[in-house]
Amino acid sequence: MKSDDYANAPRFCSTCGGAVTKTDDEYSRYACGPCGAVHYLNPKVSAGVIVVADRSILLVRRAIEPYAGHWNLPAGYVEYEETCEEAAVREAREEAGVEVALRGLHGVYSCIDDPRAHYVLVIYRADIRSGELRGGDDVDEARFFARDTLPTHIAFDGMRRAIRDLTL
Ligand SMILES: [Zn+2]
Numbered sequence: 322m323k324s325d326d327y328a329n330a331p332r333f334c335s336t337c338g339g340a341v342t343k344t345d346d347e348y349s350r351y352a353c354g355p356c357g358a359v360h361y362l363n364p365k366v367s368a369g370v371i372v373v374a375d376r377s378i379l380l381v382r383r384a385i386e387p388y389a390g391h392w393n394l395p396a397g398y399v400e401y402e403e404t405c406e407e408a409a410v411r412e413a414r415e416e417a418g419v420e421v422a423l424r425g426l427h428g429v430y431s432c433i434d435d436p437r438a439h440y441v442l443v444i445y446r447a448d449i450r451s452g453e454l455r456g457g458d459d460v461d462e463a464r465f466f467a468r469d470t471l472p473t474h475i476a477f478d479g480m481r482r483a484i485r486d487l488t489l
Pocket of ligand 1: 356
């Protein structure tokens with residue numbers, strides 16, 4: 322990935338409000354002119370679920386940019402007050418309308434093709450415990466696809482690798 326001009330790079334110091342500039346370190350660090358504080362740019366964390374039933378995979382269709390109309394696993398950014406597991410369960414509820422039980426870690430994927438931010442995607446295997454499938458929040462449809470009839474438009478490289486890693 323390119324090394325500067327990230328969409329989520331800091332512009333101002335969170336300590337004093339002064340302007341920050343990118344240092345010439347190998348990795349992305351931003352130094353505040355007025356107070357000298359150094360700010361690190363780290364990947365965000367996203368968590369979600371891969372639900373398989375009758376050899377089919379649960380996907381949700383994005384209703385917002387980027388990649389509106391593309392399909393995804395139910396997933397989203399982890400809030401500061403929650404664990405990865407809690408975020409995965411919440412995203413399944415918000416995006417697909419179902420309560421899930423997590424069944425262990427499926428995989429961890431670095432996603433560097435999202436224009437908003439580099440993020441780390443944590444995907445858990447999960448089963449549906451209750452609820453009716455319906456798209457909600459940032460998605461407009463939730464449904465199962467058989468492994469050999471997956472939609473061609475699946476957003477984000479990490480999502481595609483998580484699905485590819487599935488053994489049915
Ligand atoms: Zn400062």
